[in-house]
Amino acid sequence: MAIRVLPSQIIEMLASRRHRLRHFLWHAVRSAWNNPQLTDEVKAFIRDKGWDPPNDRVPLDAKIKLILDNHSGEDFLYMHRQMIKEVSELLDQLEEQSLTFWRSIPKPGGHPDFALPPAWSYDDPSESAATNAAMTARLQRVKxxxxxxxxxxTWEAFYTNPANLAQLSLGALGNLLEMTIHNNLHMRWASVPIGYMPSPNFDDTRDIDPKWDATSYDYLGDTNSSHVNPIFWYLHGWVDSCIDRWAAANRVSEIACIGTWTGKLEEGWTHGAPEALTASVRREAMGGHAHGHAGHEQDGEDIREMEAIVRKLGSCKVIRNFYDVLRDPK
Ligand SMILES: [Cu+2]
Incomplete structure (x- = not known):
């Protein structure tokens, strides 16, 4: 059995500028929201565009410390569950085999489909030789x-042990998973990218060049591209299964999430329905499934708004790439 490559329509949907920006921005807004460098003016702009996290609910405080009691970890689990649900529905429509997930994290020398892509050397001209060497060493270690x-x-054993899960809220579990095993699994299975998309934090690259919309840009180390990579779905399937293990350990039959933020809901989108992520992309990619929403997303206004927010975040230099160490603050 070879690794599951999604049908081209779905890859194109995931690689579309709209879907990339939604995933990128969702992560970027969350991680930047309490950053002291993010100005009130930019925050107001983001609120005005409808992209602010409800109740300012985000995982990191102003000192980049993880917040475990505000339900933002539920947002992480919920939003990615919605992504899985959406792709699953599309596969169903195409009468294609459903997604398969990692039931456990693949061992070294285990299944050949999940053999690790080799580490590479960082050579970022905007960083010192010492930083490049440290980033390279860190990547080698993760792999x-x-x-x-x-x-x-150790992490996997901890997060799958019902006794531990019974002591954690779902939000705490989500934030812990995201910032520990999840981010590192992204880098462990990352292949050397076709190039590094310049951060919008840089003065000359506030706008994301459309060349990064190519389906070949599927770097697991960037939220603008990770979901285009087939490994993303195996990895996030494992993360998603933690929700069900948590529910079983806590004897919860119906999970009532407070954190259900998936980004701005465009006109005509229903909260909780998977089209809340990519309704218009779905129509473009799948054709013939138009529901005739008159939402302004169809003329690309939503894309221009997301681009404007990316530019504003970049101008405050608060876009943090948190899978990859590249361009981490300091
Ligand atoms: Cu994500």
């Missing part, structure tokens, strides 16, 4: 067998 044995196995 090592020892990292699996010493770190991933």
């Amino acid at each position: 090592s067998d020892a990292y699996f044995r010493d770190t991933i196995v």
Whole structure:
């Protein structure tokens, strides 16, 4: 069995500028929201455009410390569950085999489909030689067998143990998962990208060049591209299964999430329905499934608004790439 490559219509939907921007911005707004460098003016702009996280609910405080009691980890789990639901529905419509997930994190030397892409050397001209060397060493470590044995196995055992899950709120679990095992799994399975998309934090690259919309840009280390990569769905399937393990451990039959933020809901979108992520992209990619919403998303206004927000975040230099160490603050 080879690794599951999604049908081209779905890949195109995921690689579309609209879907990329929605995933990128959702992560970017969340991680930047309490950053002291984000100005009130830019925050007001984001609120005005409808892209502010409800109740300012985000995972990190102003000191970049993880907040465990505000339900923002539910947003993380819920939003990615919606992404899985949407792709699953599209596969169903196409009468294609459904997504398969990692039931456990693949071991080194295990299934050949999940053999690790090799580490590479960073050579970022905007960073010092020492920083490049440190980033390279960190990537090698995340991809090592020892990292699996010493770190991933420990995390996986912790997060799948019902006794631990019974002591965590779902929000705490979501934020912990995101910032520990999830981010590192992204980098462990990342292949060297076709190039590094310049951060909108840089003065000369506030706008994301359309060349990064190519389906070949599927770098697992960037929220603008990770979901185009087939591994994303295996990995997030494992993350998603943590919700059900948590529910079982806590004897919860129906999960009532407070954190259900998936980004701005465009006109005609129903909260909780998977089209809340990509209704218009779905229509473009799938053809013939138009529901005739007169929402302004069809003329690309939503894309221009998202681009404007990216520019504003970039002007405050608060876009943080948190899968990859590249361009981390300091
Ligand atoms: Cu994501």
